[in-house]
C-alpha cells in the first residue's frame with residue numbers, strides 16, 4: 457500500500473478549496489469534503505456505483521450538480537439502495553442496474569470503519585448486500601470517510617459489525633453467529649427500529665444482526681469465511697480487499713490512501 461498523501465486544501469471556490477479554517481469543521485462538513493474530492497475521479501461516460509449513507513449522499517448530489525452544469529455527460533449510475541435510487545433520480549442522474557452493466561468504472565461510497573490495509577466495515581446504514589454486489593463489480597472503488605472512521609482493527613471500535621440474514625428462524629442464526637465468535641466475547645443483536653422494536657428490514661427483505669465484539673476477532677478472512685458458511689446468512693459487512701482508494705477528510709486536510 458502506498459503511504460497516505462496529504463493534499464493541502466487548494467484555493468478556488470469549491471468546498472474542497474476552502475483553506476484550512478480556524479473554526480472546527482463539523483463531521484458532516486468533513487464528509488462533504490471527502491465526497492467532493494472523490495467526485496474529481498468521475499469522468500464523462502462512466503458507469504458509476506452510487507453509495508448509500510450520509511457521506512455518499514454528498515457525492516451523489518455533487519454528481520447531479522456537475523451533470524446539471526454540463527461539466528459531466530453520459531453518466532450511468534448504479535445505486536446501492538432504494539434510498540440512493542430515489543436521491544439519484546431526484547438530482548437527475550440516469551440509472552441502470554448490474555444486469556445491464558455488469559462491469560462498472562468506479563464506485564464511491566462511505567464506510568463505518570477503515571483499517572490500515574483499507575479493509576472496511578460497512579452496512580450500519582443497512583445496505584451492505586447491494587453495496588457489496590455493486591462495489592465488487594467496479595474497476596475502482598473509492599471510499600470516502602471523515603477521520604473518525606479510521607480504526608486499527610475491524611470490529612474493534614465497539615460498534616456494530618452488521619450481518620444480513622434471512623428472517624426465517626433469525627434467533628437460531630443470530631445464536632450461531634454469536635457462538636462463532638464466543639472467544640471474542642461476541643454479542644449479536646437483531647437490528648430494530650421504532651418504539652415497538654420492529655425488526656429493521658433491508659431492501660432485500662432480510663434482517664440484520666449486529667455483532668459486537670469485546671476482543672479482537674483475529675484473522676478477518678477466516679472470520680468472513682466462517683460467517684458466510686452459516687446457512688441463513690446472506691452477507692456480512694466486512695469488505696476485505698475491495699477498496700482501491702480511501703479518501704479521509706480531517707481538520708488537517710485530505711489524505712488519499714491507495715492500494
Ligand SMILES: O=C(CO)[C@H](O)[C@H](O)COP(=O)(O)O
Pocket residue numbers: 507508509510511512565566567568577578579580581582583584587
Ligand atoms: O455502509 C453504509 C450503508 O450501508 C454506509 O456507507 C456507512 O454506514 C457509512 O455511512 P455514513 O456515510 O452515513 O457515515
